[in-house]
Amino acid sequence: MNHREISYAENEQLKQTKKDSVRYNSVTIPAGERFAVVLSDGTKVYLNSNSYIRYPVNFSGDTRDVTLVGRAYFDVAKSKIPFIVNTSDMKVEVLGTSFDVESRKNGKSTSVILVEGSVKVLADGQSRIISPDEKLSIDRFKRNISVTSVDAKTLTLWKDGVLVLRDNTFDEMIEALCSWYGVEIIDFSSVPETEKFNGRFDRENIATAVETIALSAKVGYRIEDGKLIIxxxxK
Known part of the structure; x- marks a missing residue:
């Protein structure tokens, strides 16, 4: 599935001088959509649904800084100049690598999944370095930082049109699917928080996703006024 994409080519006429004020662009992605942005240094950013990124038109200075709210996959162009992703909870610093960052406004946690290379995560006065196929998570309520082993390529398939969920609570799964399909889902069920769910969802097939949810969680559903009620x- 192809992304819509914006590219920025850096050339001598467009480069900012140190005397120039830094100019920024921002992109906001609505629910149910994805987008790709190629930054001036050649870094490619895949933006997930309900996500926002702010970045300089051209990078200058000692760092390449961007700000993210939501979820994005970064394929960072190699350079001696550090590339830094700023979120409300952490800073992720790399020189050139591929990784996934999720930091949603109302999420219970924020995370980094490393596909290749290495990244340094700065959060709550701590510095952690993670390796490929590791996921660093920060619990926003307990402020715990944990690192677990994952299948990074599988969990980042969303950029190719396939959402893979692992060990999600029912609430987490519903929240992810609301954003993924761009639909409003109202959950009146009493599925316990202790139950965990896995799933693999294609972008186009919401009917199959709904059936999968109903069977795995043993719940019913109906559509009312364009909303999915669970x-x-x-009895």
Missing amino acids: EDLK
Whole structure:
């Protein structure tokens, strides 16, 4: 599935001098959509649904800084100048690598998944370096930082049109699918927080996704006023 894409080519006429004020662009992606941006240094950023990124038109100075709210996959162009992703909870610093960052406004946690290379994560006065196929997560309420082993390429397939969820609570799964499909889902069920769910969802097939949810969580569903209502099965 192809992304819509914006590219920025850096040339001598467009480069900013140190005397120039830095000019920024920003991109906001609505629910149910994805987008790709190629930055002036050649870094490619895949933006997930409900995401926002702010970045300089041209990088200058000692760092390449961008700001992210939401989720994005970064394929960073190699350079001696550090590339830094700023979120509300952390800074992710690299020189050239591929990784996924998720930091949503109302999410219970924020995370980094490393596909290749290495990254340094700065959060709460701590510095952590993670390796490929590792996921660093920060619990926003307990402020715990944990690192777990994952299949990074599988968990970042969303950039290719396939959302893979692993060990999600029911609430987390519903939140992810609301954003992924761009639909409003209202959950009236009483699925326990202790239950964990896995799933693989194609972009185009929401009907199959709904059936999968209903069967795995043992819940019922109905569509009302264009909204998907999930509720406990009637006994």
